[in-house]
Amino acid sequence: MSGKFNGRVAFITGGSRGIGKGVALRLAEEGAKVAVIDINEEALNEVQTEFTEKGYEIYTKKADVVNAEEVEAVVQEVVSTYGAIDILVNNAGIIRDNMLFKMTDSDWQQVMDVHLKGSFNAARAVQKYMVDQKYGRIINISSTSALGNRGQANYATAKAGLQGFTKTLAIELGKFGITSNSVAPGFIETEMTKATAERVGVDFSEFVKFNVSKIPVARSGKPEDIANAVAFFADEKSSFVNGQVIYVAGGPKA
Ligand code: NAP
Numbered sequence: 001m002s003g004k005f006n007g008r009v010a011f012i013t014g015g016s017r018g019i020g021k022g023v024a025l026r027l028a029e030e031g032a033k034v035a036v037i038d039i040n041e042e043a044l045n046e047v048q049t050e051f052t053e054k055g056y057e058i059y060t061k062k063a064d065v066v067n068a069e070e071v072e073a074v075v076q077e078v079v080s081t082y083g084a085i086d087i088l089v090n091n092a093g094i095i096r097d098n099m100l101f102k103m104t105d106s107d108w109q110q111v112m113d114v115h116l117k118g119s120f121n122a123a124r125a126v127q128k129y130m131v132d133q134k135y136g137r138i139i140n141i142s143s144t145s146a147l148g149n150r151g152q153a154n155y156a157t158a159k160a161g162l163q164g165f166t167k168t169l170a171i172e173l174g175k176f177g178i179t180s181n182s183v184a185p186g187f188i189e190t191e192m193t194k195a196t197a198e199r200v201g202v203d204f205s206e207f208v209k210f211n212v213s214k215i216p217v218a219r220s221g222k223p224e225d226i227a228n229a230v231a232f233f234a235d236e237k238s239s240f241v242n243g244q245v246i247y248v249a250g251g252p253k254a
Pocket of ligand 1: 013014015016017018019020034037038039040043063064065066077090091092093119140142143145184185186187188189190191192193
């Protein structure tokens with residue numbers, strides 16, 4: 001397999017399904033070796049089998065992004081297996097939606113932990129290898145919810161926080177040949193949006209239809225749409241694009 005990510009190693013958190021899997025697939029298709037961590041063991045096994053059958057080099061490990069020690073250990077293992085980590089995609093995410101007056105401490109904390117602490121843990125763990133090799137691409141998955149979204153005080157805060165994190169890493173790490181950028185998806189059909197439909201008690205196809213009615217390109221997003229933007233930031237040739245947030249939402253968002 002040859003492509004623009006030939007010889008590159010990509011580390012994708014929460015990459016066993018949905019957007020993360022789409023990203024892993026795109027990078028693997030273009031030649032990258034991919035390391036996927038996730039807490040969903042069943043989905044991890046499936047992705048391992050699927051990628052291996054396709055002839056892609058894949059490493060999978062059950063690890064929780066919130067646990068710094070686990071993340072450090074797995075990053076180290078990937079570097080000893082593949083020799084480097086060139087691309088980090090902070091994608092692992094959860095939602096615990098509720099209106100502010102009903103939101104629990106745990107709803108708030110879990111969302112902060114997975115998105116913010118998780119991205120911090122993974123970025124801190126990989127940066128030392130990226131700095132040593134004077135090359136790296138860090139891509140954080142934000143959301144249009146960063147602009148504010150009803151019922152998502154926790155998630156919107158975390159996703160806006162990730163944009164500040166992205167820009168700060170861009171400033172700190174740029175001189176080491178490392179760029180940091182963010183992709184902010186709009187409505188993407190995944191298990192996450194299926195869970196939202198279920199929570200609000202709407203059939204998923206109706207939920208998709210409702211969301212599509214507000215999207216200028218008149219269709220819903222797919223994991224491939226996000227993977228395409230990630231692949232742009234991950235490209236060696238994108239070395240002058242740093243600290244940016246691209247909204248991939250079928251229309252203007254910011
Ligand atoms: P998804 O289908 O739920 O996939 C997320 C994956 O992350 C799941 O496999 C999940 O495991 C895993 N995960 C959750 N907590 C984790 C942890 N602590 N450590 C490691 N892995 C963990 O969601 P998605 O829709 O693909 O979303 C991917 C990213 O895009 C998220 O950051 C999300 O916030 C963002 N996003 C999504 C949309 C959208 O419309 N779908 C829009 C904007 C932004 P479990 O299956 O066990 O939960």
